[in-house]
Amino acid sequence: MKKVTAVFDIGKTNKKFYLFDKNFKEVHKEYISFDEIEDEDGHPTENLPALKEWLKTVFNQILKTNKYEVKAINFSTYGASFVHIDKYGNPLTPLYNYTKPLPESIVNEFFETYGPREEFLKNTGCADLSMLNSGLQLYWLKKQKPEVFKKIQYSLHLPQYLSYIFTGIPLSEYTSIGCHTALWDYGKKDYHSWVYNEGINKILPTIVSTETSINMNYNGNRIKIGVGIHDSSAALLPYVRSLKKKFVLVSTGTWSIVFNPFTEKPISDDVNDKDAINYMRINGKPVKATRMFLGNEYKVQVAKLDKQFGVEEDYHRTVKFDYDTYFEIIKDFKHCYKWESIIDEDMPEKTQISYHKYEHAYHQLMAELVLIQIKCIKEALGDDHIARIYVDGGFSNNDIYIKLLSHYFRDKKISTTDASLGSALGAAISISDNKLNSKFLKENYALKKHVPFIVSG
Template sequence: MKEKVTAVFDIGKTNKKFFLFDRDFQEVYREYTRFDTIEDEDGHPTEDLGRLKNWLKGVFDRILDAKQYDIVSINFSTYGASLVHLDENGEVLTPLYNYTKPLPQEIVNSFYDKYGPEVDFAAATGSPSAGMLNSGMQLYWLKYAKPEVFQKIKYSLHLPQYISYIFTGIPVSEHTSIGCHTALWDYDKKDYHQWVYQEEIYKKLPVIVSTETSFNMNYNGKRINIGAGIHDSSAALLPYIRSIRKKFILVSTGTWSIALNPFSEQDLTKADITKNCINYMRINGKAVKASRLFLGNEYKEQVKVLSQHFKVPSDYHKTIGFDHDIYCEIVKDFEYMFSWVGIQDKNMPATTRIPYDKFEHAYHQLMVELVLLQVDCIKMISGNDAIEKLYIDGGFSDNEVYIQLLSHYLRDMSLNTTDSSLGSALGAALCISDTKLNSKFLKKNYALKKHVPFIIQ
């Protein structure tokens, strides 16, 4: 007898993954691939949408024919800040413009001349000015820089909803994609911002449905519930929200380290905006106060410099565990020594200074400085909330020095790490299920570990 499963496509910038989960949300199958990027008309790297679509269809059709699995539902999680523009025939009109593509400054200036001041606008929308990362700005750019293309757009779909559209043919919008620093949503009004109506952008955006929506459809002769898709950061948060009863902060680490407070009741202030705070959105439309730190990227760049300086193998840093004595030496007469590549910080010196003769000491110095930045991010989004629980997932959950230092500097919080390689995929599966989770779910599915701060001697 075939095993009933939920399928999830989890589409990242680098890895494209496919998962199957059983009724207890245990992973029973996975596969993944990577694609080379292609270029848009300006030579900027971008997602190969045609190849992605062929892979999605190929994998799903193959699994549908598999003898051991009976797919009853499917959902999709993808990175955000990306729009796919369709014409009246449902054909893709433009490349998937990469959120790293720069916007012409005159377009940005004209927008804020109309709808600024910039800080006020950012506070209302939870979206500090960030070019194409504010995906709504892409539509404004198309309207004025490429009006002939703009006029042909029937629907603009966020990437998770485009992946769903490939399978359903039904164009929709949903909250988690609209709410992730797109500059489209007014969090106070709980509606699109006035500029979306004034510029008639809203006519290009399909009807908003609940993130938990699924369409019961006949797909290749089989009835399947097909989800509307979900933004990956909001999906990664969902297993925690559904299984933890107390207030918590989740820090999802990787190239970007994103600290998420789903319980903040305060609107973003102008001060928050100047400190790089943004809003994400829960599946119920509620704001998630967040702060971003380019942690993984900075770590990679600085470790490269240290490895060359001390003439050690490039992966030597992975062997370093936390050393209490080295830490005490460093903080005794503490000075900031690293000049960051991708982070702006008032404490950093103009140039990096490495006075140590051992890699281990320099590495601990680096980690102390990075963790102090991380602590600021966490405290910033905590605000006046008394939050006792802190969860760390992603790449840095395995870095002993990072975890030990974080638990030390945030001693009043209970710090737990989780192995969330499933992360957003599991959240996407849960999203289209009404299953209630108990408090042991994370321990069972995420290898939950509690960490105790070290003793200061």
């Protein structure tokens, strides 16, 4: 039987299950998605009972096959989500969705007690205060649902709840605490004083390292069970473990998030900057991060261009970088696009595109988006001397995006990776004793180096 590590990688939409061999190669995968259910206010939320049943069913089926010997299991999930359990281990509330609005009165009351607002946000590495800052959910429950709050034995971050389903042991770990929860004071390296003042610390389980695993007899099998990991931190881990030199990771998708795991100054100086946030590495060290709504804005603007120029909706994928087109644009460069989901001081009052060719308008779009991306990267870098930038996610395959990034950061080494297994692999690596070597990204992530284009005189 092949020895494998099992990983449940739980996204908002797709729930995936992987088996990896000792070299972290995928040997099995299955996935499912559930329709959301509603909480007591009619807000959509995760179908937690269905998720729990699927986890158990899938895992038990794998144990019954005689193809694999499961040596370990771990869990990677989205963050900002709590499961509150009673003394019998049963969930007391729905898994409240981080898109659920918090009552304004609660936020105001919180800041009257624990403000000023900007200082609090910076100390806790948050960009705003809402249900996306899951610690505030505990404050909200205490103030507005005291009868429920009284019954909470433990509040578990979602990755740790999935681990709890298999172990029955309630634990906390750094990556979940550190993802914009408003619980952690990055300066003090401890829970923020409000957590102790409100007695919230009493329902938060013991903090352990994310690399912790529990050796258990599960259905007659000796299995190492991990404590779970937040997906963004999991995606960062293969880089941290396999690279010797400092780097920043630009993880692109709907959001483009720039991670600097080697920061000397985790907290941004600009208290009004809503897009500088913090995460935590598995050992509790801070990760400085900046974000922009890159994929979302790109989708909005490309749909408009498709309509304006009457092209098929996939046409943008065929447009490659063209030096002459780019040179024409930058000769008399001016900003043409008014963004819908990004705020930038350089954007005009309304979109004005004077080009007659789709290719020109598209090059202009990418040039403007990359300029904002550069600001994000520079902010994440701060004063840290880091010479390497890695790009993964959807835009790592966008020829113009990568060519322009390489051009503007001529003094840095730019590489792209295909990290479609990112968070799942990170979860497997976090509980493995195997050391990763410098060839890991090349062998597992299709690592590709990029050189800047030559500027002709």
